Amino acid sequence: MNKIDALLDVLSKIYQILVLVYNSKYHGSLVFDEDPQMDRQEVKDYLGISESTYKRKVKEGVLKPQKLPGGDKYYKSQLLGEFKESRRRGRV
Structure with missing residues (x-):
């Protein structure tokens, strides 16, 4: 896995965490x-x-x-x- 793929993987995981936190706090859906x-x-x-x-x-x-x-x-x-x-x- 090259550096760009690793970076994209980390960014997608951060996005998923932010979606979970935001939606659980304000909306209750994903x-x-x-x-x-x-x-x-x-x-x-x-x-x-x-x-x-x-x-x-x-x-x-x-x-x-x-x-x-x-x-x-x-x-x-x-x-x-x-x-x-x-x-x-x-x-x-």
Whole structure:
């Protein structure tokens, strides 16, 4: 792991801690207004995965969508770990 990846990892952990502290103190949920909600297609494009990979990850419980009448929805902050894995594999 090079220095930039290590720095990005530390910064993402700091961000997660700040989100937890801020939301537990003021809102009780883990979503900022700046945290965009993404639909199924946006998630596949963001992670660089196919429809079959998406379905497999949902079935395995790696991706946990919010089931809403308009379809599956995610918050971008929920996808951080999967985004790192996609970047590691060279998909994005």
